[in-house]
Amino acid sequence: MAASGRAVRSNSKTTGMNVDADIWKTKDKAPTKDRSVRLRVNPEQSNDYRVVVFGAGGVGKSSLVLRFVRGTFRDSYIPTIEDTYRQVISCNKQVCTLQITDTTGSHQFPAMQRLSISKGHAFILVYSITSRQSLEELKPIFEEIAEIKGTDIEGIPIMLVGNKCDEVNREVGTSEGAAIAKRWNCAHLETSAKTNYNVKELFQELLQLEKRRTMSLQLETKKTRSQKRKEKLRGKCSIM
C-alpha cells in the first residue's frame, strides 16, 4: 500500500523534475561505478609502483631498502619521514615512482599486512642466511599473498632474498633458498646490504619480472619502433 502511494505522489510531480532526477541518477552512477572499478580492481592506473618488503625482525629488510634508496649503509634512521622510500624509475617509457613499503612492526596486525599486500604490485620476501627460522616465517606470508592475489599471482613479481650473505655462520644454503623459490614459483637471490652486494640487481630483476609493463631503473626516453609496438600490445593486454 505504502509503496504504491509513494509512486503516485512522485508521478503527480512535474515531469520535468522527474527527468532531471533521472539524468542525475545516470550521471551519478556512471562515474562512481567507474571509480570503484579503478579503486578495487585496477590500482595500477596510478603512477606509483608499489613494492612491499616482508621479513622477520632482524633480517635486514630496512638496511636493504635504505642501501638501495640512498646507496648507504647506516645504523640509524628515522621512520616517519615520508619520502624515505621513494625512487623515480621508468615505466612504459614514462617517469613513475617506485614506492617501497617496509612492513616492520605490523606482524601483530594481520589487517595491516593484508592492506599492504592488497595494495602491493610486487613483493620482496627477505630472510637472513644466518637464520633458518627467518626463512620459515616467510611461509605464512607467501601463503597470504597467494590467497589475496588469487589467480593474479602468476603475473606478480616476487623475489625471495637471502640477506646477510657476507656473514660466515650460515644456516641456510644457497640451494635451499633456491629450492623454496622454485616451489613458490618466484625468483631467488642472495644479497648483502652491508657490502652492497646484489642490492641493485635485486630491484632490477624484480622490475624485469613485471610483464604487464616495461619497468627499468634507468630513465629511458627513446626506444626503437619494434619495442614501441611491443609495448603498445602489452599496454592493451594489461587492461584485461
Next chain:
Amino acid sequence: MDAKVEQILLQVKDKLGLGDDLLLCEVKSTGERIVLKENDLGITTSIGINSQLFVTPKEHLDALTPLPEQTCLSDGTFSTIEMFSSREMAYHMSLYDWELFTCVQEYELIYQVFGRYKFGKITCNLDLFLRRFNEIQFWIVTEMVLTSNLSKRVSLLRKFIKLAAHCKENRNLNCFFAIVMGLSNIAVSRLSLTWEKLPSKFKKMFADFETLMDPSRNHRVYRLSVAKMAPPIIPFMPLLMKDMTFTHEGNKTYFDGLVNFEKMHMIAQTLKTVRFCRSTPLDLEAPGTLKSADTSDYIRNIKVIDNQRLLTQLSHKLEPRRT
C-alpha cells in the same frame, strides 16, 4: 598473570604429572601452533583472539588441534545490530576504546617494543587495547559473511559505513580504521553483488575512507589529517606501534658504550603523541536512548571468527565467483 612461562610449566608439572619435558603452546583457531618461549610472561593477554593455551609433552605437540568452540560460530548477530543505531554503537565503542586506551601505561609501549622479558614487566593493558583492533576488524568481516540474505547484507554494510563515519567524528581513529580495514578485507570487498546495491552516497563515503587508509608514503594522508586534530583522540595504534618498532629495530641503543640519544628522543616523541592524544578527557554527547545498556553490553562482548581462510570460504559461499 605476570607468571613466566617456565613458572607456569613448573606448577603444571606437579599437578598433571605429564612428565618433565613440557611445552606451553598457543593454538590458534586456524590450527597454527606457537610454542611460547620459557622466558616470556604475561601471555594470557597477548595470545590471539580465539586462541587457547595448551600444556603438552614435547612429543605430543603435533596432536594439538583447536577446540570446537574456537572455530565454530555459525550465526551472525544481524538482528541485534539492526536494533541499535550506528551512532549509539559508535558512542559505546568509543567509550570502551577510551577506557582501554587510558588504561595503557606509557611504559607498556616500551616494554612491548623492546621485549617484555628484558624488563620482566607485563603489558596486559596494551595487549587488550591492541587486541581490540583485531577483534573489531574480524567482527566486521564475521558479521558480513554470516548474513546470508543479500538485502540484509547491504543494509549491514550501510550500517558499518555509518558506524565508521561516527567513529571518525568521535576521533576514535583506532576503531575507524578497524572498521574500514574490516570492510576492505578480501572476504568482504569481493562481495560485488552487495557493493553494487550500495547507494552511491555510501560508495563515495567509503572511497574517501579508503583514501585515508592509504599506506603509501608511510600513511601520509592519515598523518596529515591527524596532525590537524585536537585531543581527545584515540589514535590508530598499529601505526604507532609500527613507528616505535621501526625506531627500535633500525637504531642501536648503544654506540661504543654510549646511549644513543637520538633514538631515545625518537621513542619519546611517539610517547608524547600518545600523551597528547589523551591530554583532555573524552567528552561525548550521549545519544540518550533506552537501549543504551544493551548496546554497551553487546559492544563489549563481541564474538568473531578470526580465521581468514574460513571467512573467505564463507564469503565464496554467499556469492560464488562469477565466471
